[in-house]
Amino acid sequence: MPAIDYLRISLIDRCNFQCQYCMPEGADLQYLPQAEWLTRAELRQLLQEVFMPLGFSNFRLTGGEPLVRSEVVDIVRDIATLPGVTDLALTTNAFLLSGLAQNLWDAGLRRLNISLDSLDPAIFDRIVGGRGKSRWPQVWEGIQAAHRVGFSPLKLNVVVIPGVNDHEVLDLAALTLDRTWHVRFIEFMPIGNDSLFEQKGWVDSATLRDRIRQRWGLNAGTVRGNGPADVFQIPGAKGTVGFISQMSECFCDRCNRMRLSADGWLRPCLLNETGQLDLKTALRQGISTAEIKHQVAMLLAEKPEINYKMRQSGTSGAYQRTMSQIGG
Template sequence: MNSIDYLRISLIDRCNFRCQYCMPEGSELEYLLRQEWLTREEILILLREVFIPLGFTKFRLTGGEPLLRPEIVDLVRDITALPETEDLAMTTNAFYLAKMAQDLYDAGLRRINISLDSLDRDTFDKIIGNRGKSRWQKTWEGIQEAYRVGFDPLKLNVVVIPGVNDREVADLAALTRDRHWHVRFIEFMPIGNAELFGDRAWIPSEELRQNIREKWGLESAEIQGNGPADVFKIPGAKGTLGFISQMSECFCDRCNRMRLSADGWLRPCLLNETGQIDLKTGLREGISPRQLREQVRELLSLKPEINFKQRDSGTEQGMYTRTMSQIGG
């Protein structure tokens, strides 16, 4: 089991997209009130006095869409200023990134993951649930600006959905040939979207690799990061290809992360909330950070037994009923 030193921090449960694998059409979402979010000060208290003393040195800011969170640039600056912070990254849909990339970079952010599930405007808008003016162009401009500013590595996350965007895998992989970009193909996950999850709702990563291997060839590669991707590259390419295979090649034994939701719940697993701790209520009711740290320490000791493999029974205690946006995946 890896040492657990990586915390994903959801800053907000809201998003300006409604991706079908994250917020399925027809799902009724009740957003948190702003006063229910962990405040900037509370996040920093938890990092300084709970997580860092327990060995956490790597952090990722997520949502919802983290760029919707007020004071996001200040929070990035605060976290990167902590002496113990070894790595800070962010996951975003890039819609607001063109106007914010430089400020985020100047605040100390260096690594960024961007969701880009299609290069086709119509397919992109279908996936994100958009029925108005296309949002593809602003997303693409955000990616280009992040590249210009100097984010490295710049990763593009692609959730591969059969019959929707699977025919674009080769085109998306080709982005890495002459750009220092890193495309990561993610197997579709059954979280709050059971109506989309059938016998062929996800494509095994090995099938994608084989298709790319037949077209260009593949060789092993490496890239900076804390995630579970298996990394390859097209021979001669500037960038890399990652494959996150949570459905076909379970990687629980390599997991080094915990998840902190926007409303302060600490969870040990994306699909299993057994043992979760309400850190926000503890802080606001006057429980000392030292006591909270001991609660987290106990949950860390249980983490090897709390894993994604239990996903096969959606009725078991501890399984998620929230959508991905509410979890802060």
């Protein structure tokens, strides 16, 4: 069991996209009022007085779409300047990134994961729920802006959906040939999107690796991150390709992360809410951070057992909350 030192922090539960696999059309989404979000000060206090003393040093900002939150640059600066932070990253759909990339860099952010599920604007807009003017060009410009500013490694996340974008796997992998980009192929999961999953199914990572291997060959990669990706490299490529295989290759035994939702709920697992803690309410009721830290420490002690149970049960069930509500 690895050390649990990685916290994924959802800054907001809403998004400017409505991706098929994240917020299916017709989903009855109840967004949190802003007063229910952890404030900037509360978040900094929790990190400084609870999580970092318990050994957390790696943080990722997620959503919803974190760039929708107006304070995102200030929050990045708050975390980046905390003594002891060894890694700070942010996951985004890049729609607002072109105007924020330099400010995020100046605030101390160095790593980005960007969702890019298609290189075809029509397919992309169908996946993200676009209407009217295509959103793809603005996303692509956001990726280019991040590259110009200097974000490295720049990671592109691709959720592979059969019959939708799986035919683009080679084109997306080719982005790594002459760019120091890292493309991550993610197995499609049934999280709040039961009808789409039942209709489309999923493609396992081994099949995707074979497609790439047959085209170019594939070597073991040397770039590792805090996440669960198995990393490979096309011979001679500047970047890497990775595979996140939560459906076919359960990695619960390697999980080193906890998740903090926008409204302050701490959860030990993406798919299991056993032992979740309401840290925001505890703070606002005046409970000391020493006591909150004690409660979090007890939950951390339970995580190996939670991971074991998830590994035994597998991750192929259907889940009613959408990915945007979970926090990614």
